[in-house]
Amino acid sequence: MSDTQITDSRYSWMRLGLTLAVATIANVGMWAIIVIMPSVEAEFSAGRAEAAMPYTLTMIGFALGNFILGRVVDRFGVTTALIGAACGIAGGFAVATLSTSIFMLSAAQLLVGFASAVGFGPLIADISHWFVRRRGIAVALVASGNYLSGAIWPTVLAEMLQTTGWRSVYLFMAGVTLAGVIPLALALRRRVPDATHAAAQATSLLNARSSGLSPRALQYLLGLAGIGCCVAMSMPQVHIVSYSVDLGFGPTAGAQMLALMLMGGVGSRIVSGLLADRLGGVKTLLIGSSLQTLALFLYLPSGGLTSLYLVSLVFGLSQGGIVPSYALIVREYMPAREAGARVGFVMMATILGMALGGWLSGAIYDFSGSYRLAFVNGIAWNGMNIAIMLWLLSRSRPRPARLVPA
Incomplete structure (x- = not known):
């Protein structure tokens, strides 16, 4: 070959x-x-x-x-x-x-x-x-x-x-x-050929220019968006067991709800990956974030056991593809030879968002005595993520990645 x-x-x-x-x-x-x-x-x-x-x-x-x-x-x-x-x-x-x-x-x-x-x-x-x-x-x-x-x-x-x-x-x-x-x-020792890097570099350069942002500025913007989406994501993932206990359903039911989220997350990541091959990272992330917001809204009126199981599954199906979409956006807009550091930075931001959101939801619960305001807080942070993606989409039209001619 x-x-x-x-x-x-x-x-x-x-x-x-x-x-x-x-x-x-x-x-x-x-x-x-x-x-x-x-x-x-x-x-x-x-x-x-x-x-x-x-x-x-x-x-x-x-x-x-x-x-x-x-x-x-x-x-x-x-x-x-x-x-x-x-x-x-x-x-x-x-x-x-x-x-x-x-x-x-x-x-x-x-x-x-x-x-x-x-x-x-x-x-x-x-x-x-x-x-x-x-x-x-x-x-x-x-x-x-x-x-x-x-x-x-x-x-x-x-x-x-x-x-x-x-x-x-x-x-x-x-x-x-x-x-x-x-x-x-x-077994993974083979390195990416220079010609492949060069083709990816040319495409990402055009996309970066169309956005009007430097790679560093865009990286920080994506990091901020990643924190926003994952503060929202952490509310159900980190606190669903405690939420279940508070409602009188016990920790086992909460653990099952978490398992449903993870199962839905795997399916969501696969579907989002297929979708991203057609729509690109920004649009795919927008779809996932919008669905995540909807799922967080659905938690507010859900107080029954069956409804919580269903909403937890919906939440998993909505959020699983969000984080991988950030990696795709990095590859669409940033230099290929810096992909490891750029993707790593944005992934770091999303993980820190999970940590911040987990603590913040607990602090809101301690202050208010319920998780209702914590869900509202997650919706607000997710709104920031959606706003950033809409702004990026309005400024640029990502070009499809170029194939290296055989």
């Missing part, structure tokens, strides 16, 4: 499959801590807020890792980034098993979260180089690796936790990460 025929090729699809496998393993770092949290709380006699600290540090590390490891991918390639991150994940898990306090565990989780980020934004940026006609669905599938990891590993690890304890679970995952990620990383 010649370099000029590499995009959307059989190799591209094979690489997509390998990348999805890596994402499913590497993202375990952000889910494993949730599984062991009750055991950690009991062992260290920690309060609920203190026991949540390792998860908070995990997400801070995950946010920073998306940006920094994205830069590593730009400079050294995805294989180097993956091997280093696999060692970081395994090392973080190993150090965590030596923890004698919740603070030591939190420090180890910061490393685990940072390294686990390689399975999200950096992999999304890398796979985007290997597709032109089907870039939307390729990005969506790799982004779904995060949800697949959340669907697979907690069940596996929970069963092991009951018989061996959380330290054994972490040592097991350290071994799985090294044994799974490193061989797959070596």
Whole structure:
């Protein structure tokens, strides 16, 4: 196969499959801590807020890792980034098993979260180089690796936790990460040809000029939009279990609602990817954000168990494709050779938005005594995201990505 025929090729699809496998393993770092949290709380006699600290540090590390490891991918390639991150994940898990306090565990989780980020934004940026006609669905599938990891590993690890304890679970995952990620990383050594980069660069330059914004200014604008959409997204995702308990339905029903969101999110990401291949990232993001706003409105009058299940599914179906759409917009408007850093920055902003929104919704609940104002707050933040996308769409008409002639 010649370099000029590499995009959307059989190799591209094979690489997509390998990348999805890596994402499913590497993202375990952000889910494993949730599984062991009750055991950690009991062992260290920690309060609920203190026991949540390792998860908070995990997400801070995950946010920073998306940006920094994205830069590593730009400079050294995805294989180097993956091997280093696999060692970081395994090392973080190993150090965590030596923890004698919740603070030591939190420090180890910061490393685990940072390294686990390689399975999200950096992999999304890398796979985007290997597709032109089907870039939307390729990005969506790799982004779904995060949800697949959340669907697979907690069940596996929970069963092991009951018989061996959380330290054994972490040592097991350290071994799985090294044994799974490193061989797959070596299979991804091939680099994107210069001709492919040049064609993508020319298209993104025209789009950037049509928007009247520099790449840096557009990056910051997308980051602000990402914070807005994810503050809104975090309200149901972070607080649905607590909301269910407040309404008298119990934590099990809330966990099932969360599972419905994640299942709907996988479907949404795939459908949004197919849609983005026709409409582009900005329009696809607008559709997802508008539907997310509608779902948040539907939560306000929903107080029955059945209605909450249905609205949670609708919410998952609406929001899953939003975050991958940001990566597509970056690829449409920004230099191809800087995709890892640019995508990583915007992914970092969305994760920080989730963290901010989760805390802000709790603070509003403490102030008002209910989640009603928290839903309204999410709708307002999502409105900011929609306004930014409408403004960007009004200023430019994204050109389709150019195929490199064979």
